[in-house]
Amino acid sequence: MHACPTPWLVLAGVVLALVPARSAQASACCGSSYGLGARLASAEDGAATVMIRNSAATGSWDADAGFRRARSLRHELRMDVAGQLRLNRYFQVGATAPFVSSTRIGLKDADHGFGVGDAGVSGRLDVIPVGGERGLPGVAFTLGMTLPTGRTPQDSTSRMGADITGAGLWEVRPGVTLERSWLNGWFVVASGALALRLPGTDARGRWQQYQPRLNLTVAGGPTLRRSLALAVGVTHEREAALLIDHVPVPRGERARTSALAIAAWELSEHWTVMATSQAEVPISRLGRNEETLVSFSVGIRRVWLDYD
Amino acid sequence: MRALRCVLLVMCVACDGGGETPPTEDAPGILGTEGTVLFSVREVAPTQQGSNTFNALLKSARESAPLTDADITVEVTMPAHGHSSSTIPVVRNLGEGRYDVDQVVFTMPGTWEVVWHVVTTSGIHDHQTYSYEIE
Numbered sequence: 332m333h334a335c336p337t338p339w340l341v342l343a344g345v346v347l348a349l350v351p352a353r354s355a356q357a358s359a360c361c362g363s364s365y366g367l368g369a370r371l372a373s374a375e376d377g378a379a380t381v382m383i384r385n386s387a388a389t390g391s392w393d394a395d396a397g398f399r400r401a402r403s404l405r406h407e408l409r410m411d412v413a414g415q416l417r418l419n420r421y422f423q424v425g426a427t428a429p430f431v432s433s434t435r436i437g438l439k440d441a442d443h444g445f446g447v448g449d450a451g452v453s454g455r456l457d458v459i460p461v462g463g464e465r466g467l468p469g470v471a472f473t474l475g476m477t478l479p480t481g482r483t484p485q486d487s488t489s490r491m492g493a494d495i496t497g498a499g500l501w502e503v504r505p506g507v508t509l510e511r512s513w514l515n516g517w518f519v520v521a522s523g524a525l526a527l528r529l530p531g532t533d534a535r536g537r538w539q540q541y542q543p544r545l546n547l548t549v550a551g552g553p554t555l556r557r558s559l560a561l562a563v564g565v566t567h568e569r570e571a572a573l574l575i576d577h578v579p580v581p582r583g584e585r586a587r588t589s590a591l592a593i594a595a596w597e598l599s600e601h602w603t604v605m606a607t608s609q610a611e612v613p614i615s616r617l618g619r620n621e622e623t624l625v626s627f628s629v630g631i632r633r634v635w636l637d638y639d
Numbered sequence: 640m641r642a643l644r645c646v647l648l649v650m651c652v653a654c655d656g657g658g659e660t661p662p663t664e665d666a667p668g669i670l671g672t673e674g675t676v677l678f679s680v681r682e683v684a685p686t687q688q689g690s691n692t693f694n695a696l697l698k699s700a701r702e703s704a705p706l707t708d709a710d711i712t713v714e715v716t717m718p719a720h721g722h723s724s725s726t727i728p729v730v731r732n733l734g735e736g737r738y739d740v741d742q743v744v745f746t747m748p749g750t751w752e753v754v755w756h757v758v759t760t761s762g763i764h765d766h767q768t769y770s771y772e773i774e
Contacts, residue, residue, distance in 0.1 A: 388748070390748070390774070391747075391748035391749055391774065393749065393750065393772055394719065394749075394750045394772075399748065399772075399774040400774065401748065401774065402687060402688065402774045403687065403688040403689060405688075405747070435688075435689070435746075437687055437688050437689025437690070439687075439689065439690070440689035440690050483722070484722040484723060484724075484725060484746065485722065485723060487725035487746075488725070489725055490689075490690065490725065490726060490742075490744060491688075491689050491690075491725070491744060491746055492724075492725040492744070492746030492747065494725075495725065495746070533716065533721055533722070533723070535714060535716070535723075539721050541721065572719065573718065573719060573720070573721045575718070575721075580718040580719055582719070582750070583718060583719040584719075585719060585720075620719040620720070620749055620750065621749075622747055622748055622749070
């Protein structure tokens with residue numbers, strides 16, 4: 332008899348897929364380091380997920396890593412449609428299409444925009460099965476890619492940039508993921524990925540190159556009543572200063588730290604409901620040159636099992 | 640004395656032109672990168688996310704004469720993030736070397752740079768960069 336996927340397996344996949352998904356603006360202007368592909372549990376042949384995320388800006392970290400509270404309102408509603416497909420026991424692929432609606436309200440301006448964001452594709456190779464075996468954690472190598480399908484800041488026609496939905500960057504993200512579960516229902520997932528971007532030109536026509544962006548994520552939690560999995564975690568990203576004409580932008584290093592809370596509730600063996608909350612920690616020195624956001628997501632996932 | 644007070648009062652009322660009052664205090668002058676233009680740039684209101692307006696007084700560094708015929712372009716970028724603003728600022732010549740630049744849009748919080756490029760018919764070329772921290 333085939334084992335039904337337990338909710339922690341689903342939730343760990345949710346963590347890996349959803350945690351790094353940033354608001355369009357933050358990702359739009361700056362490149363994303365989404366690092367991690369969504370992934371299927373061992374008994375799953377395919378999955379389709381729809382997530383709706385609501386984000387609001389709380390402030391920003393300045394160039395000296397000081398936190399500043401927001402003085403204007405920026406709000407974003409985003410829907411991500413994702414699919415995953417298992418090619419064989421070890422290898423799976425996925426794709427994501429985001430749709431973004433953004434509202435910005437300043438002290439004297441207000442603006443709204445929407446559009447398609449930067450799409451993503453991903454691949455995953457399981458070296459040691461998910462959940463681990465013989466005392467070892469599950470180990471997988473991942474490869475994600477972002478396609479510049481969104482509207483860039485240079486293409487924006489909005490007064491306050493509310494219609495910006497993409498970064499205009501090709502990005503490749505190799506990474507590694509470790510996952511471990513225990514019989515008592517607890518699990519831990521950890522991942523690292525490095526976002527690599529192609530060089531381009533800035534608004535003044537100068538050569539520019541984003542430096543590799545490192546993403547580290549750790550999350551873990553219990554499975555309750557065999558149908559509800561909960562997790563809390565933290566994610567940290569950082570990159571060295573942008574290079575313009577091969578010279579680093581002074582005080583241009585970037586970093587951010589986020590706290591995560593995630594829940595996955597298995598309605599049936601084919602349907603799972605998910606909810607996530609992510610918030611940049613508004614404390615000085617935990618970030619630099621990044622906006623801070625708080626976001627809430629809800630979604631639903633449908634899987635096709637190998638014994639369907 | 641009473642007559643003097645009345646005269647002073649009338650003068651005060653007459654001086655209040657109502658409507659938009661031009662800036663009465665110029666920002667300290669900064670020599671441009673090429674050393675040919677003295678830039679005095681100030682924000683009309685505290686800078687904020689969204690649209691901003693700046694006022695500038697430009698003078699020739701050599702003669703200290705106002706540059707009344709300057710062709711000005713203003714670039715707005717966010718260096719750490721590698722992108723520009725979503726709008727192109729609008730420049731208005733107010734005369735006597737004074738210029739207003741409107742639609743300087745900072746689309747998100749962080750460190751922004753505003754670069755002023757000045758070219759005159761007399762052959763003066765210069766530029767100056769101002770940095771702003773937007774919350």
